[in-house]
Amino acid sequence: MDELNNIFSSCKEKMEEIFKKLTKEIHRVRLGSKSVSSFLGKIKIKCYGTFFSLTEVANISIIDNMNISIHPWDRTIISNIEKAIINANLGFMPTNKGDSIHIHLPIITEESRKNLIKKIKSQTEHAKILVREIRKKNNQYIRKLKISEDISKTGENYIQKMTSEYIQKIENFFIHKEKEILKI
Template sequence: MDSEINFILESTEEAMNGAIQHLEKQFSNIRAGKASPSMLGSVMVDYYGSKTPLNQVANISTPDARTLAIQPFEKSLIQEIEKAIMMANLGFNPMNNGESVIINVPPLTEERRRDLVKQAKAEAEDAKIGVRNDRKNANNDLKKLEASEDIQKSTETDIQKLTDRFITTIDELLVQKEKEIMTV
């Protein structure tokens, strides 16, 4: 019985950790003013008929805080890369100099910053929903064990403590991201 309860607690913690990792990945895609290669993480380039992530057909670098430089492995891809960046609807205007694609990252307006904070809050709420669903699944698994009432109550308390800990972590991550977005 103890090993089954430990398994439920461990698998629940692992699932909740997955929600945190997903949130961190989503937050990295929300730009906070500085140029970062991860901003182009969602860009898919048409490479000989198949959609390929941009970072697999080009080197992406940041020569300074406001510029992204994309050096394609094949010069023939420059137009495809420009088109893919425009199609990704990231609000960037790519330019090419015949050798590479350059993107000047405009500073964020106050309105855009507020939109990004809303987006971050929505991602955080999704993560909280995921954590709460993990709690529900753990409690359902616990009920299936048919353990004594005392063991069920104490394990439900442990599951709730785990949930509270992860919800607090999500709130802390959100506060950090908001601060990062709103810093001019």
């Protein structure tokens, strides 16, 4: 039974990993200055011989829904910040104003919203496929164990239940994100 429990915990771990990776990818989808500023804060800036997150070396201010201002505490690293933002490839160009960096976010049109939703939908479908592949692999591991058929079936049913839960989590996350995109 320890082998079965190890399969269950490994399966759950891998499914959770897929869900977290999906949410991280989808949270990168830009909607407005608030979502961009939280992502900007995590960008790594090379300065003083090491890497720091942007929030450790600068103040990020949200001016309005389409504008962000970044004020570094040390003006000598402003070009490093600008390079890091450009290299992050977020779909906009920062403007170096000498003592600060200004970011103007382009307006999201109805067509680009629909494209964002399509992109997110394909990412969620891919995540569902990965979850189902994990189910398949773990069911194969269960079948290879030297256990009774009843216990084997119970294990497969448990993995199916876990798979259904994660697919539902993924679908709910997509629905939430879709509403968020269409609302703005």
